[in-house]
Amino acid sequence: MKNMVNYPTKKKLNPNQTIRPTQTKKGMSLEDDLNQSNTYYREMDLAIVHKKPTPITVVSVDYPVRSKARITEAYYRIASTTDYNGIYKGKMLDFEAKETHTKTSFSLNNIHAHQIDHMISIRKHGGIAFLIIRFVTLDETYLLFIEDLVEFVKMNTRQSLPYAWIVEKAYRIPYKLGCPIPYLAVLDSVYFKGVTP
Amino acid sequence: MKNMVNYPTKKKLNPNQTIRPTQTKKGMSLEDDLNQSNTYYREMDLAIVHKKPTPITVVSVDYPVRSKARITEAYYRIASTTDYNGIYKGKMLDFEAKETHTKTSFSLNNIHAHQIDHMISIRKHGGIAFLIIRFVTLDETYLLFIEDLVEFVKMNTRQSLPYAWIVEKAYRIPYKLGCPIPYLAVLDSVYFKGVTP
Numbered sequence: 001m002k003n004m005v006n007y008p009t010k011k012k013l014n015p016n017q018t019i020r021p022t023q024t025k026k027g028m029s030l031e032d033d034l035n036q037s038n039t040y041y042r043e044m045d046l047a048i049v050h051k052k053p054t055p056i057t058v059v060s061v062d063y064p065v066r067s068k069a070r071i072t073e074a075y076y077r078i079a080s081t082t083d084y085n086g087i088y089k090g091k092m093l094d095f096e097a098k099e100t101h102t103k104t105s106f107s108l109n110n111i112h113a114h115q116i117d118h119m120i121s122i123r124k125h126g127g128i129a130f131l132i133i134r135f136v137t138l139d140e141t142y143l144l145f146i147e148d149l150v151e152f153v154k155m156n157t158r159q160s161l162p163y164a165w166i167v168e169k170a171y172r173i174p175y176k177l178g179c180p181i182p183y184l185a186v187l188d189s190v191y192f193k194g195v196t197p
Numbered sequence: 198m199k200n201m202v203n204y205p206t207k208k209k210l211n212p213n214q215t216i217r218p219t220q221t222k223k224g225m226s227l228e229d230d231l232n233q234s235n236t237y238y239r240e241m242d243l244a245i246v247h248k249k250p251t252p253i254t255v256v257s258v259d260y261p262v263r264s265k266a267r268i269t270e271a272y273y274r275i276a277s278t279t280d281y282n283g284i285y286k287g288k289m290l291d292f293e294a295k296e297t298h299t300k301t302s303f304s305l306n307n308i309h310a311h312q313i314d315h316m317i318s319i320r321k322h323g324g325i326a327f328l329i330i331r332f333v334t335l336d337e338t339y340l341l342f343i344e345d346l347v348e349f350v351k352m353n354t355r356q357s358l359p360y361a362w363i364v365e366k367a368y369r370i371p372y373k374l375g376c377p378i379p380y381l382a383v384l385d386s387v388y389f390k391g392v393t394p
Binding site: 042045047048050052053054055056058068069070071072073074075076079080081085086087088089090091092118121122125126127 | 239242244245247249250251252253255265266267268269270271272273276277278282283284285286287288289315318319322323324
């Protein structure tokens, strides 16, 4: 069971780390849960979705042995797009996933403006774009379509989405064993009524 | 003019490097040319295509100043998917781009088997998947659809695509100023006859 929870990144628990009940039951983090869900979807051949690599600018590389380059100086850079994309039932999917420890709102500072612009472009060109937001302390995960986020930004000046607004506008994703964040079910109910793969 | 050729990655020429006429005329490398083409397509709002970051596994990070993480040990890892993806006229695009200095064939060792499998999956799920192959010494760039590559692999045991076969099955992409690899024109002629964005 422990291996399964850690699958597929097999991140080791720090033995000094406090384990919250939700972690032992429901996976390590939003990223781990999404990796596991995407692996499940790929293995079932339902959708092909991958997390993009973290963008890193390499400054220096050593070659201690000819075959193995060792990067000795590099820096993280800001992603120009979102973390996840792929395809489902012929449609391109593009999304960003963020956790928050706040209970009452989700700060838009969590998402870069150019990431929102990117998702708007993807939607405009015929893809499906959304955020996956997890309220860690509440143990609730939501899918918010970019259209609804754009609507909020148009109508409001505040820089955070109130929890109550998210409950109303976003789609709660229930936990599922083996596929902890079954977000395709939300797409089925909204975009693909009656469409089979 | 030189700045324009180097745009957008601004890779500096090694002063000891021999400059071939095609480089000064037509851009630095296949990657630079694709970056410039994708930037052009995004700015014209015709398609949203990005190169994915290079996958790197980070081992150690220093924090000389609180705000700036410095990676001090990291390694390149093999990409699990292709280098480029995006969306055009509602369809997901997924492709890999490779240069060869051989004149007579393109070795399939340039592409990992799992990258081919990935492209087959994308095609199966309704996307458009292809290779962009440049014969550097001939200064010719081709678009080869994954379907045709799969057909070749089924019918042949050899591990390289003969140049003559590529000329017959793939689509030559002519150079265009400002958009050095106008690959969307090939998709228009094959997939989108009469479709407007």
